Amino acid sequence: MIKEALFWEKLEGKRGQCHLCAHECRIPESKFGVCGVRQNVQGVLYTMAYAQVIAANIDPIEKKPLYHFLPGSISYSVATIGCNFKCGFCQNWQISQASVRDGDAVSGRQMMPEQIVAEAKKNNCLSISYTYTEPTIFFEYAYDTARLARKAGLYNVFVTNGYMTGQALETIKPYLDAANVDLKSFRDDFYKKLCKARLQPVLDTIAAMNKLGIWLEVTTLVVPGENDSDEELGQIAEFLARIDHNIPWHISQFHPDYEFNNHIVTPIETLKRAREIGKRAGLRYVYLGNVQEGTNTNCHQCHELIVERRYMGLNKPNLKNGRCPSCGAKISGVWS
Ligand code: SF4
Incomplete structure (x- = not known):
């Protein structure tokens, strides 16, 4: 389905400029941006693949x-x-x-x-x-x-x-x-x-x-x-x-x-x-x-094993309140 795009502005002559990504495409009427899924339809920019x-x-x-x-x-x-x-x-x-x-x-x-x-x-x-x-x-x-x-x-x-x-x-x-x-x-x-x-x-x-x-x-x-x-x-x-x-x-x-x-x-x-x-x-x-x-994730300080990963599977993180259980170093991340 199509939906009017966010982040665009009207330019002269029914062109539109998209500000969604760093390409900042200037798109003439009926044409698409670089991504090929955002189109200028009669002077309005639409996303053509919504949902x-x-x-x-x-x-x-x-x-x-x-x-x-x-x-x-x-x-x-x-x-x-x-x-x-x-x-x-x-x-x-x-x-x-x-x-x-x-x-x-x-x-x-x-x-x-x-x-x-x-x-x-x-x-x-x-x-x-x-x-x-x-x-x-x-x-x-x-x-x-x-x-x-x-x-x-x-x-x-x-x-x-x-x-x-x-x-x-x-x-x-x-x-x-x-x-x-x-x-x-x-x-x-x-x-x-x-x-x-x-x-x-x-x-x-x-x-x-x-x-x-x-x-x-x-x-x-x-x-x-x-x-x-x-x-x-x-x-x-x-x-x-x-x-x-x-x-x-x-x-x-x-x-x-x-x-x-x-x-x-x-x-x-x-x-x-x-x-x-x-x-x-x-x-x-x-x-x-x-x-x-x-x-695997190891503690950066004492090298204790923190998370053992097997291909796309893992053991539970070995952490205490986001810290290494061995030396107490903070292990950065969102753990729970
Ligand atoms: S590539 Fe697509 S998302 Fe990026 S500026 Fe061009 S039209 Fe917008």
């Missing part, structure tokens, strides 16, 4: 990945089609790169926000995750759902590329409890060439989310030959450590897909090297992703 759910699953919160946010809980996870990035290495490209503009059907099923919240409650989820594609571009749907979810006692989670504007972030902030932001590279030319976007807005979002008190974890998909140099991994880790050394950093293994079918899988040695780089930069919690090791 049109392309994916809905009950996932462990660890799958987002969030490791320091309600571990062991399940999250009702939803997406519509579309994305404002064009990453050739996208692992969800079948739904993220679908667009109304290109004539792709807005398939899936219609689920109004009330239904999403009811399904989450019925299935004993503690949170709703807006994920798989890019929640920014289905902001109106996520926002309406998140407000209802909050009233129903549920938490809200964004899994995002971090390209939303400050205005959009301020609007969702009262209802947004946690986020995992992709920091795909520390090079603007990487973002321009491979994602058709820019680096700085992503850095700004990460800093802003931390400042606003949204629980934040960051993921970097390490693509061999593209973003796996010591220098670049070090720049990412140092940037995060400067903001807050308690931000968990997930270093994920890439698998060949979409336009990157000829690339190799990220070697485990690369991920381990990245973990060392992260630790040297001062990050307290660095995890390996898409592999079955390097997923």
Whole structure:
């Protein structure tokens, strides 16, 4: 279904400018923005995929990945089609790169926000995750759902590329409890060439989310030959450590897909090297992703095992009031 968009202004000649993400598209009448799901119809900007759910699953919160946010809980996870990035290495490209503009059907099923919240409650989820594609571009749907979810006692989670504007972030902030932001590279030319976007807005979002008190974890998909140099991994880790050394950093293994079918899988040695780089930069919690090791949480001070994770399953956190039971160090996160 279609719904008038938030965050847009009229320009001359029936054009409209969208202020939802950092592309700030200026859209002539009948045309779409970069994301392919927001259209100017007779001078008014609409979201064309409102409540049109392309994916809905009950996932462990660890799958987002969030490791320091309600571990062991399940999250009702939803997406519509579309994305404002064009990453050739996208692992969800079948739904993220679908667009109304290109004539792709807005398939899936219609689920109004009330239904999403009811399904989450019925299935004993503690949170709703807006994920798989890019929640920014289905902001109106996520926002309406998140407000209802909050009233129903549920938490809200964004899994995002971090390209939303400050205005959009301020609007969702009262209802947004946690986020995992992709920091795909520390090079603007990487973002321009491979994602058709820019680096700085992503850095700004990460800093802003931390400042606003949204629980934040960051993921970097390490693509061999593209973003796996010591220098670049070090720049990412140092940037995060400067903001807050308690931000968990997930270093994920890439698998060949979409336009990157000829690339190799990220070697485990690369991920381990990245973990060392992260630790040297001062990050307290660095995890390996898409592999079955390097997923446990240890106390940063005495190395006591705090959360043991087996692939998407775990033991209960070994914590006393959010502190290490052995040495008493505070372990950052949202634990209950
Ligand atoms: S959400 Fe971003 S990409 Fe889509 S129309 Fe708005 S500014 Fe453009």
